[in-house]
Amino acid sequence: MSHRCSLHCIVPPGMLERVARHGDDDQRAWALDTLSKDHSVRSARATNALLMAGKPKRLDVLGRRPAGKAKRTIFDMGNEEQSTGKLVRGEGDKATGDAATDEAYDGLGSTYDFYWETFQRDSIDDQGLHLVGWVHYGRDYDNAFWDGQRMVFGDGDGQLFNRFTISLDVIGHELTHGVTEDEGPLDYQAQSGALNESISDVFGSLVKQHALGQTADQADWLIGAGLLAEGIQGKALRSMAEPGTAFDDPVLGKDSQPAHMRDYVRTVDDNGGVHTNSGIPNRAFYLVATKLGGSAWDRAGRIWYESLRDPTLSRTSGFRRFGHLTERVAKRLYGEGSDEAKAVGDAWEQVGVKL
Amino acid sequence: MEISVRRTGGFAGIARTARVRTDDLDAPAADELRALVREADLPAVKSEPSGADRFQYEIHVRDGDREQRAIVHDGAMPDPVRRLVDRVQVLSSG
Numbered sequence: 001m002s003h004r005c006s007l008h009c010i011v012p013p014g015m016l017e018r019v020a021r022h023g024d025d026d027q028r029a030w031a032l033d034t035l036s037k038d039h040s041v042r043s044a045r046a047t048n049a050l051l052m053a054g055k056p057k058r059l060d061v062l063g064r065r066p067a068g069k070a071k072r073t074i075f076d077m078g079n080e081e082q083s084t085g086k087l088v089r090g091e092g093d094k095a096t097g098d099a100a101t102d103e104a105y106d107g108l109g110s111t112y113d114f115y116w117e118t119f120q121r122d123s124i125d126d127q128g129l130h131l132v133g134w135v136h137y138g139r140d141y142d143n144a145f146w147d148g149q150r151m152v153f154g155d156g157d158g159q160l161f162n163r164f165t166i167s168l169d170v171i172g173h174e175l176t177h178g179v180t181e182d183e184g185p186l187d188y189q190a191q192s193g194a195l196n197e198s199i200s201d202v203f204g205s206l207v208k209q210h211a212l213g214q215t216a217d218q219a220d221w222l223i224g225a226g227l228l229a230e231g232i233q234g235k236a237l238r239s240m241a242e243p244g245t246a247f248d249d250p251v252l253g254k255d256s257q258p259a260h261m262r263d264y265v266r267t268v269d270d271n272g273g274v275h276t277n278s279g280i281p282n283r284a285f286y287l288v289a290t291k292l293g294g295s296a297w298d299r300a301g302r303i304w305y306e307s308l309r310d311p312t313l314s315r316t317s318g319f320r321r322f323g324h325l326t327e328r329v330a331k332r333l334y335g336e337g338s339d340e341a342k343a344v345g346d347a348w349e350q351v352g353v354k355l
Numbered sequence: 356m357e358i359s360v361r362r363t364g365g366f367a368g369i370a371r372t373a374r375v376r377t378d379d380l381d382a383p384a385a386d387e388l389r390a391l392v393r394e395a396d397l398p399a400v401k402s403e404p405s406g407a408d409r410f411q412y413e414i415h416v417r418d419g420d421r422e423q424r425a426i427v428h429d430g431a432m433p434d435p436v437r438r439l440v441d442r443v444q445v446l447s448s449g
Contacts, residue, residue, distance in 0.1 A: 144366045145409045146406045147406040147430055148430075197407075237366070269363035269370055270368050274364070275365075275366075275367070
């Protein structure tokens with residue numbers, strides 16, 4: 001944890017905020033920079049409130065919310081991991097010509113638009129949080145992650161992976177980790193962690209389907225299509241339709257995701273297999289969405305979203321708890337004997353989660 | 356002394372293991388590695404996942420019949436442990 005709290009542990013709470021509000025330009029810059037090093041949504045929200053200080057409230061004359069609009073900032077990390085980065089594209093700036101920068105900018109925009117147009121959610125925290133993306137992080141860095149405050153994208157090593165901004169669903173996946181942290185959170189460990197991962201895959205895929213205008217039967221239901229480098233045997237990193245079939249390669253190994261509870265993987269790797277066991281709830285969502293047909297975000301997505309927001313979801317909730325919630329939400333939204341409620345119940349049963 | 360670093364997790368969730376034995380190194384490199392292990396103080400390490408999709412490292416040191424093991428996470432890793440992990444990965448790939 002030493003990484004996380006550095007200055008924040010030394011400076012009394014509230015002091016940074018006061019400096020950020022009332023200090024001169026240099027002091028403000030220092031305070032905002034220090035606040036930005038604390039990796040949590042709560043601190044991101046505090047920073048956001050300071051950036052917005054003195055600006056008019058986002059309500060129109062009738063007290064309604066104006067149409068949602070993303071506020072994006074992309075930093076180029078210059079292939080370093082320990083760097084403050086260089087601001088390369090802010091909101092409204094024109095394209096830079098750098099693929100990772102422009103894909104991150106556009107992808108964060110598509111993700112924002114998806115959440116706004118589908119659920120009227122105003123960014124990660126539903127309060128218009130600025131979306132910050134770091135690109136060109138590290139050298140040949142084979143990963144993209146959510147660090148608690150921003151989305152970070154590596155360039156990939158070119159041998160196994162291409163740049164991580166290449167798939168829109170990856171960007172949607174990372175931003176959704178912020179949404180889950182804000183709404184849940186779900187502990188990033190074992191079954192609650194696999195559920196957390198699955199929720200990011202579900203909404204990551206929906207962001208892509210929404211941007212492409214695809215119905216459930218037109219979607220590829222793949223996570224990370226285009227991410228595997230040329231020559232790697234596979235079509236993506238994960239398949240929500242058929243977990244365990246996305247890749248099978250001599251160097252990369254074989255996709256090990258289970259599609260059913262009987263194959264649940266117990267391991268100490270990867271925080272208890274959070275990227276492995278997510279295959280089970282991923283398939284449950286796919287089954288509901290394809291059973292109902294049409295735009296997957298309309299009903300299946302709505303049910304999952306409302307379940308994620310349900311106050312009875314706890315940090316340690318697992319598949320069964322979440323399955324129960326989705327069934328309850330489906331009944332509440334669409335009726336006891338509705339097709340939606342039945343599709344949800346059937347899907348969890350098919351993946352071996354007894355409700 | 357044998358040191359293995361198993362990296363798991365990340366967005367891809369794919370495992371990679373780096374392994375190095377001091378017997379295979381020249382004396383200065385072997386001494387440096389032993390020092391890094393001492394400074395990392397693995398039995399005292401506490402690390403929780405930070406954020407999501409970050410790498411997890413399982414470090415395993417075997418020295419005769421003595422063993423040390425620790426699991427650490429990117430974003431929540433003490434600097435001396437980071438130096439050990441980086442060193443083992445470089446030596447293993449080199």
